[in-house]
Amino acid sequence: MFSYLRSFMTKTKSTLFTFNNEPFSKFSILLILILDIFLFITILTGIDSEKDMSPAVSVKYPYQCKSHFDPKYKRSVWNSATRGYTYDRFPFSEYASFYITAHSTYESGKKFQSYTDKRMAPLCTELYQKIAVFAQTKAFKNNKELTHNLRNEKRNVLSEINSIEKRYNTALFEKISSSQEERDKKIRDKYYSLLEKEKNIDRQIKEIKSVAAYKGYQAYVDFVNTNRERFNEAYDSYAFWQPFISFLYLLKFTFPLLLLSFLAHRFSTSPARKISVPNKLVTLISSHIIIITLLPLCIDVMRLIFHIIPKRFLEKIITFLYEYGFIFLGYYFLMLLGIVGIGLVVFFIQRSVSRREKRRREMKEKTLYIDAYNQSRCPHCKNRVDYSKNYCGFCKEELNRVCSACNKRTPKHIQYCIECGT
Numbered sequence: 001m002f003s004y005l006r007s008f009m010t011k012t013k014s015t016l017f018t019f020n021n022e023p024f025s026k027f028s029i030l031l032i033l034i035l036d037i038f039l040f041i042t043i044l045t046g047i048d049s050e051k052d053m054s055p056a057v058s059v060k061y062p063y064q065c066k067s068h069f070d071p072k073y074k075r076s077v078w079n080s081a082t083r084g085y086t087y088d089r090f091p092f093s094e095y096a097s098f099y100i101t102a103h104s105t106y107e108s109g110k111k112f113q114s115y116t117d118k119r120m121a122p123l124c125t126e127l128y129q130k131i132a133v134f135a136q137t138k139a140f141k142n143n144k145e146l147t148h149n150l151r152n153e154k155r156n157v158l159s160e161i162n163s164i165e166k167r168y169n170t171a172l173f174e175k176i177s178s179s180q181e182e183r184d185k186k187i188r189d190k191y192y193s194l195l196e197k198e199k200n201i202d203r204q205i206k207e208i209k210s211v212a213a214y215k216g217y218q219a220y221v222d223f224v225n226t227n228r229e230r231f232n233e234a235y236d237s238y239a240f241w242q243p244f245i246s247f248l249y250l251l252k253f254t255f256p257l258l259l260l261s262f263l264a265h266r267f268s269t270s271p272a273r274k275i276s277v278p279n280k281l282v283t284l285i286s287s288h289i290i291i292i293t294l295l296p297l298c299i300d301v302m303r304l305i306f307h308i309i310p311k312r313f314l315e316k317i318i319t320f321l322y323e324y325g326f327i328f329l330g331y332y333f334l335m336l337l338g339i340v341g342i343g344l345v346v347f348f349i350q351r352s353v354s355r356r357e358k359r360r361r362e363m364k365e366k367t368l369y370i371d372a373y374n375q376s377r378c379p380h381c382k383n384r385v386d387y388s389k390n391y392c393g394f395c396k397e398e399l400n401r402v403c404s405a406c407n408k409r410t411p412k413h414i415q416y417c418i419e420c421g422t
Helices: 002-014 026-051 063-069 122-135 138-167 170-178 182-207 217-269 277-323 327-374
Strands: 075-079 084-088 105-108 111-114 400-402 409-411
Touching: 026 217, 026 277, 063 122, 063 217, 122 138, 122 217, 138 182, 217 277, 277 327
Parallel strands: none
Antiparallel strands: 075 084, 105 111, 400 409
């Protein structure tokens, strides 16, 4: 099976840039490359359209949805009282934590229309509907914008206050506070006005209606608490199986194309077929389609292997080694992988070099044998011989062999029989 595939790929490779056993011109190569690019883009587009039936994990379960069900989620939020950042944890209490993703709204002219992204998980769609009950109200949007503006204003005020405090130390500040000079009075007035402005901003932020006070917020909290375990189970299951399902959709698109191209290639190269320009064109085009279609297939196979081995298998092994104190075995295994990997690369490189060298020697020997035959000389000792005889009289080199087709003697190192042409 493997030898057949290798033979088929070798023959296919030889037909990629040759026609009638002659290399393409530069213009023909350019046209073929344009055709290849067109086929590659079309195939990738078709594969993507099929894979949309099994959307990526980030599309099925967007981060904006997943974070609401994550008990470890935390978001840095500026705290007005402590003048530092605190972490907003569930249930999300800050206005910035609530928004509907771009997938659920789009703009058409001057109108905003809502739609449901069918690729998204039902739990995420329902979550967004719960959030929309209060997050899409006019009061919420106004307060969210007001909160954002006030926080930016306070950030600028604090920046100015810190700048003044860095320029003037405590002793100098005491001197300025009792000074009657105009310049000192301006600095003092500006500093105290900034402090007053900061307090005023804090008061306005505190007076803004809390997110938890909106109608529908508690229903959102109850929904998340009730469905958290169910969401995490569904997410883990989909994250594991999605690459396999995606690969099946890829096969659905590529397998018929590969099969048709393979049959066309085999039909056009069949010994029973007449060697003609149309058959050669079919061979050429089918060869390119086969190679181009195999590229995304091989990439997805490698991605699938990576998904299974490093993400699942190795993770469990590393956890096991950590738990039982055998982590050094992991480093041994890593070194073994490196040795084997580099060793295989060196092996394949050297094998390719050896094959090229062997072919070069064979071509050189073939040329020497042909020259010896044309000059009626022994290919071994270079003395003159008669090729109608079977052996060289100087070194006993065999000059002729028996043809397997006609059973007559023919020169040993010549490719075709001089009697029957086999």
